Amino acid sequence: MSQKLIQSQEQKTVQVQRLTQQQMLAVKMLEMPLTELEQSIQAEIDDNPAMESSSPDDAAFAGDSEMESADTSAFATNETPSAGNEASASAGDSDDTIDEASAAFDAATEREERASALDDALSNIGMDDRMPDADYPSYYGNADSADYEEMVYGEQASFYDKLKEQMVDVDLDDRQREIMEYVIGSLDGDGLLRKSADSISDELAIYHNIYCTEEDVKNVITLLQTFDPAGIGASDLRECLLLQIRRRPDTEITRLMLKVIDRYFDEFMNKHWDKIVKQLNISPTTADTVYSELLRLNPKPGASLGETEGRNMQQITPDFIVDTADDGTVTFSINSGHVPNLYVSPSFTELLKGYKANKASMSRRDKEALLYAKEKVERAQGFIDAVKQRQHTMYVTMKAIIDIQRKYFQDGDESDMKPMILKDVADRTGLDISTISRVSNMKYAQTRWGTFKLRHFFSDGIKTEDGEELSTRKIKLALREVIDGEDKSKPYSDDALTKVLAQKGCPVARRTIAKYREQLGIPVARLRKK
Known part of the structure; x- marks a missing residue:
């Protein structure tokens, strides 16, 4: 039976849900921590001429100035003499003349400002004339999902740079310096070098045209192992601990530590300390001292430098300030930081009104300027609405969290935390679970008991045979205790x-x-034995 291809067409209706640009902007803004929000707002102010801002302090100052001006005016009115002589009349005529001149000057200034705004609008036609989309700059890496990594502000000196700085303290020729830089770049995150000297020699020859022997690489690694912190460049944990011990003063305890790691490393790692003490034939007091000194050694010397220096100097800006009064009353506020008051520029608004009133006499040039101004005003208004929506969503979410975990916020006891998942907060607020997830991700709350991520207040629960629901956090606390x-x-x-x-x-x-024991980082019973 022969087969053949047949093309056919069919029409069907499919319902597809798509986010508008405004919804995408609101979602993106909801994910932003306070610091990124401030930067995003400043970028929008610089980019959109229809967006203006003022700080709350400026508004208060303006209000005080108006009150002072009104008081001064009233004072001047009360002190004006009421004599009706010609001098007074002459002074009044003079004042009228000044007022007319001032009004004419203001009108001319306003026309010039409008003309200038129109010229600016026309010169920018076709540039940045889109409504806001979702590609606002992300200062926290890839923000396509709510789980993007948090940016850390601090001195960005990398682990690699810290080691390179120490290269000036050793005598290296150009070839050794190139080998050293490659070896430093081959270190793992914990500071250990798990590549063999032979493989490093081959990689240098293949990828960098640097020909050296295995012995040359070993000599450079030996120099690297003299760098700080002690233990850097070791090939395994045993060598790492030995390097750290050899940096210590030559005492009886140091010699015993060397014996333990050099001869009885497997027994030490398996917590068979009784066997080691018996082999060394030392007193219990000396054994305790040696053991405590061995525990002070760093198995990951690279971690002491960190990936970047900034990660060790992390600054956290809380998004919520939760206050607990002595009587148990819990209140909170949203940290506005340096976020200014935003509003649409009055000059652009008036420009639109003026154009709309003269539609019949508008030229093509004027219509293009009107379109540009309209788009900028709509973009500014959309951005302002997104900021307000973010504030409202964060407020209702935090209020629901406090309502559920009120007991914890009152006494700070983690065992009082109730089981709470995203769905619980979503049900209370009427928001979607994904919205609650975005609010609680990368946001911090400053409480009387410390500053925590919002995720800290969430925990799963399990039901007992009696139907009681226990928080997993409470079970973990009991387990650790x-x-x-x-x-x-x-x-x-x-x-x-x-x-x-x-x-x-x-x-x-x-x-x-x-x-739960593994999640808490607690080893099995055999390794906990002392």
Whole structure:
């Protein structure tokens, strides 16, 4: 049976939901932390001539000036002599003449300003004449999703740069310097060098036309291991700890530390300390001192420098200020920072009114200017509406969070936190879950008990057999409390922890205990034993 291709057409109706430009702008603005919002507003003010701003302080100053002007005017009126002689009449005529001249001057100035605004509008036709879209500059990396990484403000000195600065303290020729830079660039984030000298030598020859022997690379690595922090450039954890110990003064404790890491490293990592003490034949006091000194060593020397210096000097600007009074009353406010009061430029508004009143006599040039001014005014108004919508959404979201977690905000006890997920807040506010997610992501709240991410107040919950809902945060706190208070010579296993927590009113499965223990960064019982 032969086959053939047949083309056909059919018509069908499909409903597709699309976001308008205004909705996209509102969504993008809702994701912005306060610092990025300030920068975005300033960029819009610089870009859109129809947008103007004033700080609240300026408005208050203007109001005081008007009151002072009114008071001065009233005072002058009361003090004016009432004599009706010719001199007074002459003075009145003179004042009328001055007023007429002033009015004429103001009218001429206004015409010049309007003409100037029209010229500016015409010169900018075709430039930036779109309504705002969603590509406002993101100062926090890729902001396509609400989970973009937070930008950290501080001295941006990288780990790589900090090590390169130390190269001036050692005697290197040009070839060694190139090898050193490549070796530094090959370090992992924890500061260890997991590439072999042989592979580094091959990579230098293939990718950089630098021909050197394996011994040359090893000599450079040896120099790198003298840099700060101690342990940098080690090939593994054992060598990293040995490098740090060798930097210490030569004492009996230091020699014992070297023996432990050099001869009994596996036993040390597996917490078989009793075996090590027996092999070294040392007193319990000396053993405790050696053990405590070994725990002070840094297994990740690269982390002490950080990826950037700025990450260690992170500044957080809270988006909400939550205040708890002594009587338990909880209030909050939205931190406006340096966000100014925004409004559409009156000159552009009047320009539109003037053009609309003279439509019949408008030339093509005037119509183009009217179109430009109209688009700029609509863009400014849309931006202002998005800022107001952001404020309203943030207000109702934070109010719902405080209503649910009021007990925590009153006493600061994390065990009082109720199970709360995004859906709970969405149901209270009438907003979509995605909207709540955008508000709670990368936003901070300053409370009486500290400054936290909004995500801090969210937690899942589990239901007990009695139907009571327990917060996972409360269970984790109870778990940590039990482990902190256990006998370290006989630490609890996960099965034992399950029984102890059940007695404390937290009946959860053993696998749940194991999961929470791992999330808290707590090792198994064998590794907790001392």
